[in-house]
Amino acid sequence: MMLNPADSRPLYQQLAALIREQINGGALAPGDRVPTEADLSERYDTSRNTVRLALDVLRNEGLITSQQGRGSFVRSEPPMRYYASLTGSRQRRLEAERKRDTFGQQIEAQGKRPKQVSTVETVAANAEIAAHLALQPGDLVALRRRVQYADDEPLQLGDSYYPLTIVQGSKIMDPADVAEGTDQVLEDLGHTPTRYQDEITWRMPTAEEATALHLGPATPVGRLLRTTLDQNDLPVEVYQVILPGDRHVLLYEVEA
Incomplete structure (x- = not known):
C-alpha cells in the first residue's frame, strides 16, 4: 500500500499507521527489526524525513525501540x-x-x-x-x-x-x-x-x-x-x- 497525498493526514502519520498495522497484525513480531529508513523510503516512495517522523511516532507510542548503530526493533516486552x-x-x-x-x-x-x-x-x-x-x-x-x-x-x-x-x-x-x-x-x-x-x-x-x-x-x-x-x-x-x-x-x- 502506498501513501496517499489526497489523505487529510500528513504522510508521516499515514506511514506510522501502516507500520503500526503490521505490528498489531503480527507481520512485524516482537523483537523483529523494522526496515531501515532507506528501505522504507524506497518502498513507500517518500522522503527520509517522513520516515524518521513516522518512526518517532511509533517510538513515542512504545511500539518500537531504537538501538544505536543497529536500527529500530519492535518492542519485545509488553508494557x-x-x-x-x-x-x-x-x-x-x-x-x-x-x-x-x-x-x-x-x-x-x-x-x-x-x-x-x-x-x-x-x-x-x-x-x-x-x-x-x-x-x-x-x-x-x-x-x-x-x-x-x-x-x-x-x-x-x-x-x-x-x-x-x-x-x-x-x-x-x-x-x-x-x-x-x-x-x-x-x-x-x-x-x-x-x-x-x-x-x-x-x-x-x-x-x-x-x-x-x-x-x-x-x-x-x-x-x-x-x-x-x-x-x-x-x-x-x-x-x-x-x-x-x-x-x-x-x-x-x-x-x-
Whole structure:
C-alpha cells in the first residue's frame, strides 16, 4: 500500500499507521527489526524525513525501540501493568507478612526484579499538597522520593508527602527501603489506610523527570495523585507517581 497525498493526514502519520498495522497484525513480531529508513523510503516512495517522523511516532507510542548503530526493533516486552486498585492493598500487605510491599509484589508478578532508591527530606507544602492533606500552604511535611526500577531500568517516580506530625521519628523518615511498605508503617502508627482518592492526568515530563526515567523525545507521562485517608477519614499521605506513557498500562478493578 502506498501513501496517499489526497489523505487529510500528513504522510508521516499515514506511514506510522501502516507500520503500526503490521505490528498489531503480527507481520512485524516482537523483537523483529523494522526496515531501515532507506528501505522504507524506497518502498513507500517518500522522503527520509517522513520516515524518521513516522518512526518517532511509533517510538513515542512504545511500539518500537531504537538501538544505536543497529536500527529500530519492535518492542519485545509488553508494557508493565500498573494495578492502581491493588497498589496499597491491605490484604496484599498482610499476605506478604510484612516482607514485601505492593510495588515489589506487582513487579515480581510480571517476571521482573524490583528495586527502589529513596531519599527523605522535610519541605514546606505547596498549595496543592497542603489542600489534599488538610494543611496550610507552607506547613512542614515529610517528602519521601523514590526512583523505582524493574531489572535495573527506571520504571516510575514516586513522591510521598506526609504530615510531619504523624511520621516524625518513624521508618518513613529513614531513606532505607521499608520492606513491609509505608502503608504498613502508617497502620503501625495508628493511621490505617482505609480508602484512596485518585486523580489521573497526562502531560509532558519535566526535564528532571525525563532524565531520571531515560525518556525519549516527546514521550508523555501519566501523573497519578493519590490521597490516602485513614480510619477517621484523616488524609495521611499524598502520593504522586509518574508513569512513562511508552511503558505502562494503567489498570483498575472496579466491583459492579
